[in-house]
Amino acid sequence: MEYLNTIEPITMEQFLPMVIQFKMDGWRLVQICACRLPEQYELSYSFAKGFDMRTLRLTVGEDEPVSSITQVYPCAFIQENEVAELFGVKIESMENDYHHKLYRIARDTPFKEKG
Template sequence: MAYQSEIKETAMADFFPAVVKMKTDQWRLVQICAVSVEGGYEMSYSFCKDYEMVTLRLNVAEEEEIASITQIYPCAFLQENEAAQLFGVKIVNIRPDYRDRLYRIDETAPFKTKE
């Protein structure tokens, strides 16, 4: 069987239901990637099942909040805390939330695009 990968651009309103569907369909969360882009962030949530990978890609405005997926995928807490601390992504209701104390760093959101 050949490996397949797909990136799905996802609107904020469709994001949480899409994550619930991935869990219901027994997809594993394999990574969350944050990237600073003009005006905010590009968040990529990658899921694998057998030889397939699906990435839900979400554009988040700089001041926009995004709901944590830790209620669905508890393992997301590390990567969500990392995106929040290093990039400044406003992820709400992370369980557990390290409140910018995951890493010992001197700079606030060091990977956030500087003006």
């Protein structure tokens, strides 16, 4: 038996509609991962259904806001807080925003720095 495992590059315009569709189709949020690129971020949102996995890959500018998905997937609040606090990604309308107090860290946004 073969299982689905995809990484799908998407645009900001596709992002929320696809997240909502995943929820309606019974996919569960598995993880949100951030990666620093020159002058931008790469955000990967992984969803699973059974043994299938689909990852939505969103590339955003340093100061480009990203809509929170906590209204669709309430469990995303921890991972969104982590992405905002450690990388400096601007997450908008986040429910349960910890305002950069999730971790006790020596400096703000330690992974924001360019490589």
